[in-house]
Amino acid sequence: MKKTNKKRSWKQIVSILSCIVVFCTTYALILPAVTMSKETYCGKEEHTHTENCYVSETPLCGKEEAEASEGHVHDETCYEEVRNLICGLEESETHVHTDECYETTTTQTCGKEESEPTEGHTHSDECYKSEELQCGKEEHEHTRICESNKEDVEDPKTWDEAYKDINDEKDAKTRILTVAKNELGTKENKNNFEID
Numbered sequence: 001m002k003k004t005n006k007k008r009s010w011k012q013i014v015s016i017l018s019c020i021v022v023f024c025t026t027y028a029l030i031l032p033a034v035t036m037s038k039e040t041y042c043g044k045e046e047h048t049h050t051e052n053c054y055v056s057e058t059p060l061c062g063k064e065e066a067e068a069s070e071g072h073v074h075d076e077t078c079y080e081e082v083r084n085l086i087c088g089l090e091e092s093e094t095h096v097h098t099d100e101c102y103e104t105t106t107t108q109t110c111g112k113e114e115s116e117p118t119e120g121h122t123h124s125d126e127c128y129k130s131e132e133l134q135c136g137k138e139e140h141e142h143t144r145i146c147e148s149n150k151e152d153v154e155d156p157k158t159w160d161e162a163y164k165d166i167n168d169e170k171d172a173k174t175r176i177l178t179v180a181k182n183e184l185g186t187k188e189n190k191n192n193f194e195i196d
Contacts, residue, residue: 042146045137053135061127068120079112149191 087101098104162182 002147030083039149040142040146041149041151042140042142044140044146046141046142047135047137047140049133049135049139053133053137054130056128056130056134059123059127060130061123063121063123063127065123066120069115069118071115071117072110072112072160074108074110074112074114078108078112079106080109145195147173148193148195152189152191154189 082105083102084105085097085101086103087095087097087134089095091097163179166175166178169178
């Protein structure tokens with residue numbers, strides 16, 4: 001009997017501890033969502049700088065993307081010599097063509113311009129990295145003061161209207177009752193607060 005009671009007690013203790021663990025775990029998981037859902041009035045976006053903040057959308061290397069080329073230097077294979085007859089006479093017994101009867105012209109046949117070899121460049125991740133911030137955002141973490149709405153204040157005209165005749169009252173009890181009647185149904189503004 002004692003063994004059964006002891007076993008039952010342990011089951012109850014384990015059940016209670018399990019409920020406590022489930023409650024605490026659920027609360028810990030819900031807390032960040034509750035914090036994130038609160039409205040903020042600081043006018044700033046929550047932002048923490050990461051590696052991505054130092055990456056530009058445009059390349060910063062200062063180079064144009066280009067393919068490597070070997071360049072070209074003209075040699076004798078790039079030219080063709082053409083001999084044109086310029087004497088205007090036909091070759092016969094009285095006239096034999098000599099070098100003076102021809103004009104030699106050289107024509108470029110390769111169709112390329114002379115150029116220096118180039119290395120070429122293909123943008124890599126290194127071309128987009130910067131030592132300076134590229135995100136354009138201010139680092140900001142929302143705190144409790146960001147939830148304070150400094151614009152949510154009472155309208156002085158309403159206040160003045162409600163208490164305009166209070167100074168004419170001679171009796172202190174009447175003044176206190178007037179203030180109490182004016183304050184009935186009003187609630188404390190919890191949106192506009194200061195943090196010590």
